[in-house]
Amino acid sequence: MENLKNYIETNKERFLNELFNLLRIPSISSSEDHKGDMIKTAELIKQSLLNVGVDKAEVCPTEGNPVVLAEKFINASLPTVVVYGHYDVQPEGDLELWKTPPYEPTIVGDQIYARGANDDKGQLFMHVKALEFMLRNNELPCNVKFMIEGEEEIGSPNLYKFAKENKERLKGDVILVSDTAMIANDIPSIDVGLRGLAYVEVKVQGPNRDLHSGVFGGAVANPLNVLCQMVASLTDENNQITIPGFYDDVLIVSDSDRAEMAKAPFDIDEYKSDLGLKEVYGEKGYTTNERTGIRPSLDLNGIWGGYIKEGAKTVLPEKAHAKISMRLVPNQDPDKIAELFAKHFKAIAPPYVEVEVKPLHGGNAYISPTDSIGFIAASKAMEKTFGVKPIPTRSGGSIPIIAYFEKELGMKSILMGFGLETDAIHSPNEHYGLFNFFKGIETIPYFYRNFTELFLRK
Ligand code: BES
Ligand code: MN
Ligand code: MN
DSSP states (O other), X not given: OTTHHHHHHHHXXXXXXXXXXXXXXXXXXXXXXGHHHHHHHHHHHHHHHHHHTOSEEEEEXXXXXXXXXXXXXXXXXXXXXXXXXXXXXXXXXXXXXXXXXXXXXXXXXXXXXXXXXXXXXXXXXXXXXXXXXXXXXXXXXXXXXXXXXXXXXXXXTTHHHHHHHTTTTTOOSEEEEOOSEESBTTBOEEEEEEOEEEEEEEEEEOSSSOBOTTTTBTXXXXXXXXXXXXXXXXXXXXXXXXXXXXXXXXXXXXXXXXHHHTTSOXXXXXXXXXXXXXXXXXXXXXXXXXXXXXXXXXXXXXXXXXXXXXXXXXXXXXXEEEEEEEEEXXXXXXXXXXXXXXXXXXXXXXXXXXXXXXXXXXXXXXXXXXXXXXXXXXXXXXXXXXXXXXXXEEOSOOOTXXXXXXXXXXXXXXXXXXXXXXXOTTSTTOEEEXXXXXXXXXXXXXXXXXXXXXXXXX
């Protein structure tokens, strides 16, 4: 691969222009208004894969947004790498907070600013360009399949069925994913854990209509007040979750594993200053990395009701709503957790309100071993291009479909991500480093080579 760096250098501008075309389409999966954009984005990815020389590529319809499948077959005796990624993005949020327009990718300094620049268009496109290098330079050592979905950010509601129904077509030996973060550009790491998720929406209903807060205030329970009290009671003074049974199945990490994890470099002051925080928060007895890596959490994602427009309106609202996510760790079952939540939330509801709990989506946590040939291939690839051995880490984020892939398709996923936690994914001014984008393209071909060698030696 002598010409790999050279190839990237020569084609830099074109790679960026092509990525920017992808970033210009607002492929927001949570909004019905963007159905057309989803199809456009899927078609563009299909075309970009055909352009680099796959045998076939297809935009496969589902009941939701389509999945792009592509394949380059070389030889049945060779292993198959399955690349997974997602072309959908989170909504841009408050436009006023963006310094550059979210769907007009802009380079500022050494960063690409745009919604999806990192998560996950920038990261998935590295795989397309790495494949381009391998195909044009006779360096592809094995078979490859791409599976790029358009609903990851809403919990992959249609990919479960799709994967089950297309088991044969998706058959391979390892899943390669770039959709996570590293510790720092000079401290590469590979995620060996993802948290699971149980996401619920709740409604607290009081009187049968909005009331005058003077005429009735103090005599009729205010659902917003009640909801706030109920939510506040879900965590205790040690910042532990109070739902009975919540921790029952939590996999306890051994002291020696915790000591191993604690060796990963982490600068708490940098962490605080990046987030503009005076102090960090979390479950008593655990470090910041443990709080996201090996412990579950519960967060309000939104809470609403009553009057929120200009000025003051005196009202006692009839109902209040909230969206609540619970991040889970290995062995916790998302359906069971959603049920425990619902049971508890109804149990703590005072008699003057009615409570509804609706589970929205969920997924299992994931862990991958560090002695698999997939992990070793990724570790050696990063060591080659970064000059240092990557550290295995556990991420607090979720990619719920990953655990299902293991169960249904029988393949482990290797989470070789190139982003940084400071890239502001899901936030205003999401960005992705030029260094990270090009380093990813450079590293991926080594993964293929290492994996194929290790596979054939087995
Ligand atoms: N790429 C992220 C997950 C991630 C980010 C993992 C950083 C590790 C490090 C993914 O796109 C994401 O945002 N997932 C959602 C899943 C949910 C919407 C079902 C999440 O974690 O909130
Ligand atoms: Mn992602
Ligand atoms: Mn995301």
